[in-house]
Amino acid sequence: MAIDLPLQAPSSAGLIWRVTRNESATPDAERAAILADPGFGQHFTDHMVDLCWSLKGGWHRPQVEPYGPIPLDPAAAVLHYSQEIFEGLKAYRHADGSIWTFRPDRNAARLQRSARRLALPELPSDIFIESLRQLIAVDADWVPSAPETSLYLRPFMFAKEAFLGVRAAQKVGYYLIASPAGAYFPGGVQPVNIWLSRQYARAGKGGTGAAKTGGNYASSLLPQAEAYEKGCQQVLFLDGRYIEELGGMNLVLVTRDGRLITPESDSILEGITLASILQLAKDRGLTVEQRKVSIDEWREGAASGEIVGAFACGTAAVVVPIGKLLADDFEIVHEGPASSELAMSLRDELTDIQYGRVADRHGWMLRLDA
Numbered sequence: 450m451a452i453d454l455p456l457q458a459p460s461s462a463g464l465i466w467r468v469t470r471n472e473s474a475t476p477d478a479e480r481a482a483i484l485a486d487p488g489f490g491q492h493f494t495d496h497m498v499d500l501c502w503s504l505k506g507g508w509h510r511p512q513v514e515p516y517g518p519i520p521l522d523p524a525a526a527v528l529h530y531s532q533e534i535f536e537g538l539k540a541y542r543h544a545d546g547s548i549w550t551f552r553p554d555r556n557a558a559r560l561q562r563s564a565r566r567l568a569l570p571e572l573p574s575d576i577f578i579e580s581l582r583q584l585i586a587v588d589a590d591w592v593p594s595a596p597e598t599s600l601y602l603r604p605f606m607f608a609k610e611a612f613l614g615v616r617a618a619q620k621v622g623y624y625l626i627a628s629p630a631g632a633y634f635p636g637g638v639q640p641v642n643i644w645l646s647r648q649y650a651r652a653g654k655g656g657t658g659a660a661k662t663g664g665n666y667a668s669s670l671l672p673q674a675e676a677y678e679k680g681c682q683q684v685l686f687l688d689g690r691y692i693e694e695l696g697g698m699n700l701v702l703v704t705r706d707g708r709l710i711t712p713e714s715d716s717i718l719e720g721i722t723l724a725s726i727l728q729l730a731k732d733r734g735l736t737v738e739q740r741k742v743s744i745d746e747w748r749e750g751a752a753s754g755e756i757v758g759a760f761a762c763g764t765a766a767v768v769v770p771i772g773k774l775l776a777d778d779f780e781i782v783h784e785g786p787a788s789s790e791l792a793m794s795l796r797d798e799l800t801d802i803q804y805g806r807v808a809d810r811h812g813w814m815l816r817l818d819a
């Protein structure tokens with residue numbers, strides 16, 4: 450059962466948010482049990498954000514409501530033509546109890562870029578950020594406080610219009626849900642093995658590789674299953690001979706003299722973790738190269754000792770050293786402390802900023818609960 454509360458004050462965007470409290474919210478003891486061992490993406494908070502867009506009315510009816518199923522016409526365009534995009538960011542609890550998020554302006558801008566590519570309406574940044582604040586205002590208790598835990602925030606947008614003609618939908622929904630996340634590596638960060646997919650590509654030139662859209666993930670599931678069969682946790686995709694990225698994380702190579710090399714391509718998703726790690730490296734005076742990188746360059750560099758390590762990065766896992774790249778006819782092994790030292794120290798520096806353990810010198814953090 451849910452009841453309507455009085456309307457809230459207008460947001461910065463001039464929209465009036467309606468907040469409907471979940472009257473059957475998770476009991477405190479049950480929530481505490483979930484937060485003690487949240488895993489990833491399995492449990493959801495008591496509320497969600499829901500905004501509508503229509504060609505005639507623009508963005509309207511922003512609301513916070515009890516978490517639950519979304520009524521959808523069977524002809525809703527997303528179910529047929531995959532007109533969908535999403536984002537992923539985290540809310541972090543600092544030692545004083547305050548709740549913060551990391552570079553949400555970047556997620557807002559990326560959601561707009563993804564929207565343009567998928568012919569969806571652009572959500573103004575201030576509404577995006579207000580949606581985070583609105584959800585945290587009712588679900589703050591869901592932000593865990595144990596080390597390296599967070600509340601994962603998942604904004605998404607899709608075509609709701611019931612119409613089987615092929616064109617951009619004229620009715621769209623934006624939603625925000627949240628899911629408590631445990632430490633990604635409860636026993637300490639472990640290097641992962643990566644499978645090099647030769648048969649399948651993630652994205653092609655002019656395709657949707659640079660957009661955060663579900664279709665890119667759907668097409669990665671089969672190669673991902675192949676990776677598991679080979680004893681690997683992730684897949685590396687190529688564009689011809691050039692390295693692209695993993696299914697949901699960007700890739701960086703580390704040289705003997707501490708340079709970071711990361712692929713540049715129109716079909717790579719621009720990671721916010723990647724951009725931040727590269728910035729922290731530049732702050733240390735390290736050289737960062739963003740350019741085309743062939744698989745042969747990695748292979749030869751590893752063989753000669755020029756490339757000493759590699760890591761993957763993304764919001765969920767932050768930074769993960771790569772222990773081995775496995776292909777059907779060769780493998781690259783990075784082992785020993787030198788292979789992950791720089792990756793781990795950049796990871797620590799980034800998480801120290803995110804959890805408020807060191808000064809936020811770049812102004813990356815935004816407080817959500819005040």
Ligand SMILES: *Cc1c(COP(=O)(O)O)cnc(C)c1O
Pocket residue numbers: 537661694695696697698699718719720721722723762763764765
């Ligand atoms: C989200 C995502 C990333 C990582 O981006 P972050 O902003 O660092 O979380 C990398 N690759 C793909 C394909 C993604 O969808």
